[in-house]
Amino acid sequence: MDFVANALLAIGAAPIMSEEKNELEEFISISNSININIGTLNDAFVENTRRALIIAKNFKKPIVLDPVGCGATKIRTEVSREFIRHVNVVCGNASEIISLYDDNKTKTLGVESQNTTQEAESSVNSLVEKHDITIIVSGATDIIARKGYTRHLSFGSKLMECITGMGCAFSSITAAFCAVEADSFQASLLSSAFYSLCGEQAVQKASCPGSFKYKALSIAGFDGSGGAGIQADLKVFSAFGCYGMTVLTALPVQNTTGVKKCYELPLESIKDQLEAIFEDTMPDVVKVGMLFNSKIVELVAEFLLKYAVKIPIIVDPVMVAKSGNLLLLPEAIETIKKKIIPISTIVTPNLPEGKALTGIGASTKEEMFTVARALLELGSRSILLKGGHLESSSESCDLLVTVDNNHEWLSHHRIITKNTHGTGCTLSAAIASCLALGLDIFDSCRIAKRYLSRALKTAQHQHVGKGIGPVHHFYHLWPTLSKIKEE
Numbered sequence: 289m290d291f292v293a294n295a296l297l298a299i300g301a302a303p304i305m306s307e308e309k310n311e312l313e314e315f316i317s318i319s320n321s322i323n324i325n326i327g328t329l330n331d332a333f334v335e336n337t338r339r340a341l342i343i344a345k346n347f348k349k350p351i352v353l354d355p356v357g358c359g360a361t362k363i364r365t366e367v368s369r370e371f372i373r374h375v376n377v378v379c380g381n382a383s384e385i386i387s388l389y390d391d392n393k394t395k396t397l398g399v400e401s402q403n404t405t406q407e408a409e410s411s412v413n414s415l416v417e418k419h420d421i422t423i424i425v426s427g428a429t430d431i432i433a434r435k436g437y438t439r440h441l442s443f444g445s446k447l448m449e450c451i452t453g454m455g456c457a458f459s460s461i462t463a464a465f466c467a468v469e470a471d472s473f474q475a476s477l478l479s480s481a482f483y484s485l486c487g488e489q490a491v492q493k494a495s496c497p498g499s500f501k502y503k504a505l506s507i508a509g510f511d512g513s514g515g516a517g518i519q520a521d522l523k524v525f526s527a528f529g530c531y532g533m534t535v536l537t538a539l540p541v542q543n544t545t546g547v548k549k550c551y552e553l554p555l556e557s558i559k560d561q562l563e564a565i566f567e568d569t570m571p572d573v574v575k576v577g578m579l580f581n582s583k584i585v586e587l588v589a590e591f592l593l594k595y596a597v598k599i600p601i602i603v604d605p606v607m608v609a610k611s612g613n614l615l616l617l618p619e620a621i622e623t624i625k626k627k628i629i630p631i632s633t634i635v636t637p638n639l640p641e642g643k644a645l646t647g648i649g650a651s652t653k654e655e656m657f658t659v660a661r662a663l664l665e666l667g668s669r670s671i672l673l674k675g676g677h678l679e680s681s682s683e684s685c686d687l688l689v690t691v692d693n694n695h696e697w698l699s700h701h702r703i704i705t706k707n708t709h710g711t712g713c714t715l716s717a718a719i720a721s722c723l724a725l726g727l728d729i730f731d732s733c734r735i736a737k738r739y740l741s742r743a744l745k746t747a748q749h750q751h752v753g754k755g756i757g758p759v760h761h762f763y764h765l766w767p768t769l770s771k772i773k774e775e
């Protein structure tokens with residue numbers, strides 16, 4: 289509700305939301321348009337809406353219907369089909385619009401569309417024939433149709449799909465456009481173009497839909513110097529607009545010059561941390577980093593197998609720090625292979641880790657292919673084999689391979705810098721963030737690689753500590769802050 293009201297305020301409209309039957313008439317009389325959103329459907333809502341529709345018709349106010357979840361349940365479909373007969377515009381996603389006409393053509397599982405807007409084309413044509421109204425189907429390509437006229441608009445951004453309430457805000461903005469433009473087709477066309485262009489502009493400024501909706505959990509080791517481990521993961525999650533959470537697995541005492549010693553944590557303390565998170569807040573993604581010994585690997589793998597079945601799991605099989613110190617005991621390598629890799633969505637080893645896991649080394653891109661395929665045999669759905677250690681190459685190439693035989697090289701010219709502490713943690717946490725936001729594995733790896741490359745580049749001449757310094761996790765935010773200060 290706040291989101292919709294704020295969107296309306298932002299365009300200069302004056303929103304009022306009400307379900308109180310005794311004030312309907314007064315509010316409708318002073319409003320310039322009405323938006324019926326069936327998101328919070330119940331008996332009283334249906335009764336009040338029937339009344340509101342009659343009043344609005346008497347006052348000749350334009351009405352926009354958002355048939356939220358039409359097709360998901362019988363009652364939503366029936367109510368939407370009843371209300372459509374009294375409105376000027378219907379604004380829904382493809383599945384909702386298809387279900388409005390024929391519920392045998394789609395099976396929706398909730399409020400998200402299971403169909404493309406193209407698939408809704410014939411239902412739209414039938415609906416505008418049957419009812420003399422404007423239909424908007426929102427999606428990657430919006431369809432705006434009225435009897436005899438159809439327009440397709442393909443602006444917008446994929447990121448808009450990652451924000452809840454975008455559909456509700458769109459239908460309410462369409463209602464606001466109908467308040468100032470009497471031709472409902474024209475108003476809908478302008479509203480669709482305006483909303484999509486707003487999305488495109490917002491993406492220029494915000495690389496992520498920052499909110500607490502997307503939660504990422506890092507199960508990893510400590511780095512008090514702030515460049516790697518759970519500290520880096522929290523920074524990356526935040527940089528991507530995800531809410532970050534952590535479970536600590538081990539306590540290496542380190543700074544930029546290296547790891548001085550590593551304190552083990554009692555196994556029970558790790559189990560307690562995992563239980564505390566999962567009984568309270570289900571993450572959208574889990575990133576696994578340093579696990580130190582086979583007992584911890586087993587504990588984490590068994591826990592995730594039981595409680596994180598539907599969540600993407602990113603495994604960064606951390607073994608040795610850049611400083612040369614061990615972060616995984618050699619006895620744990622077999623357990624990593626047998627227990628944690630098979631339950632993962634993606635594993636992100638560097639070349640030495642790839643060799644430790646498969647026995648195959650790589651010093652060329654062709655050999656990286658062989659290692660990546662051998663890693664896939666261990667049971668993960670995809671592998672991102674990182675080529676940072678292939679120092680003979682002027683490119684820093686990573687190879688993404690998936691079980692369905694797809695692959696892609698992710699490449700960036702090698703940046704001359706000593707500040708590479710935590711690059712592996714940063715990359716895997718960025719992939720985790722993108723997966724939490726709902727992107728697929730290829731887009732997630734591409735975006736993560738671009739983010740890391742920029743974080744490396746912007747930290748090139750920065751100085752933190754006397755040794756291998758960190759990358760710049762907030763390169764895209766800090767200039768914004770200084771701009772705000774200047775204003």
Ligand SMILES: Nc1ncnc2c1ncn2[C@@H]1O[C@H](COP(=O)(O)OP(=O)(O)O)[C@@H](O)[C@H]1O
Nearest residue numbers: 638674675676677684685686701702703711712
């Ligand atoms: N000097 C560099 N310039 C650009 N990218 C780099 C550089 N060093 C590492 N990378 C990238 O950083 C990521 C982590 O690389 P790598 O060093 O292979 O793993 P790890 O940090 O786990 O040892 C990879 O995407 C790699 O290509």
Ligand SMILES: Cc1ncsc1CCOP(=O)(O)O
Nearest residue numbers: 509516517578609610709710
């Ligand atoms: C992975 C990790 N987890 C806790 S500390 C640490 C250090 C590794 O960073 P780097 O290998 O980049 O020095």
